[in-house]
Amino acid sequence: MLESLVSLESMSLSSMDVSVLERLKWLQQQQQQQQQQQQQQVLSSTNASPELLQFHGTNNDELLQNTFSHFQMLRSGFGPNYSMGFGPSHEPMDGCISRTNSCQMDQADTVGVMLKNSEENIAFSLKSKRKSEVKTRAEEKTEKKIKVEAETESNMKVKSNLSNTEASSETSKQTSKGASEIQKLDYIHVRARRGQATDRHSLAERARREKISKKMKYLQDLVPGCNKVTGRAGMLDEIINYVQSLQRQVEFLSMKLAVLNPELELAMEDLSVKQFQAYFTNLPVLVASKPSLMVDAPLFPLDQQGSLDLSVINPNQATSIEAPSASWETQSQSLYNTSSLGFQY
């Protein structure tokens, strides 16, 4: 699982800094080893917190680097050892891990907070389970669920605006907010502007708001007539009206269909064939990448491109086609034009 995670990360994060990528990997391994070994070496939080708090306000690169060195320091009792560079190779990190592992504090506040801090500033893409475990260990003081529950179906671009955001020193004091729920797969990159709050809650809020506004914009394009209305309430109104009108239309048409149903039977096959023909001639054809799922294959045989194999159908139906259908043909052609136009909103 870790390998797949790592490979996924490396695939999708090719554009990222190497250091960030490795930070992610370190964090993943970190958490995995947390799970596996459940080290419980206790370090006094009083010792840990002021020193950890020192690292707040720095670039996260330095932050983690300092945490590495800090852990070593705590363990060995010596001064900070910065010789463990954050180089591109993995060995130093593994070395770090082996050391940090043993000094894994289940004093989870600080560690959990630190990890979460760096995680949320950087690694929005880590798997949920690991993170949730870290969180539970952190006694769930901060209940921020930014994108930690994400699945990895979509592309995961992680962009940390570290120069702008600073790890807030209030993380340890933050109380859990009631319920944030972001579980989407796409990410909105949030940049904290000058003068705006940079704590995690507001960042997450802002990210959420931007996501929602992006979706509203998309809906605006979809629903005709939304351009004139401004503001979310108005747009939502429009959307609601539109959906309602569409549903009513469908109902009405289905009622009509119910009435007409008996008459449709004979010409239905022929008509549907022509319908498809019209679609494929009038509309730009998008080749279906996968074979379409057809319920009645014999009725509507399709070749790879999705156009109908008319030669198969027509001979079978030649006998069943009656005279009225001839007039329907001409009618249907014109109607198909209108129906195809109906696709273009």
Added chain:
Amino acid sequence: MERQMINKKKRVFSFEPTKLPPSEVFTRKYISHLVPALKKLNMGKSSPQINQLTVKREVDKALALSAQEFAWSRFLLQKLSSSNNPTTTTSSSSIQTQILERSNDEDGEIEEKLKELQKLLPGGEEMNVEEILTEIGNYIKCLELQTSALKSIVQDAT
């Protein structure tokens, strides 16, 4: 916390909800589902009212079957199958908790509207705000396609 757990169970809704199917694929599927069903209906004679209901249900079923990549289609199918067997569906926690959080920022109007939207969308009861907005997009698209398909069927018959 409960909501969280519920969401954990139903984590994946739509696969790629923003990616819409090309119109022809949907329409083809739709017609291929609907037409045979209608023909089957024609076989058995039933009263007009029942006929209408069944046609409506077939229409909805065809819609749901043609758009199976979306979450609302699954909910729609559930609803349809449950309407065959009259069992009550339990509605889980509504949007209220989440929207309430936002009503501090914005008007309560928006909350109301979102609730309405939630009712319109099949399965909307169990989605949160962002999911609803996403799903509504592709629901609208599929409704439009369905409408045109039905229109063309009906018009050709008259």
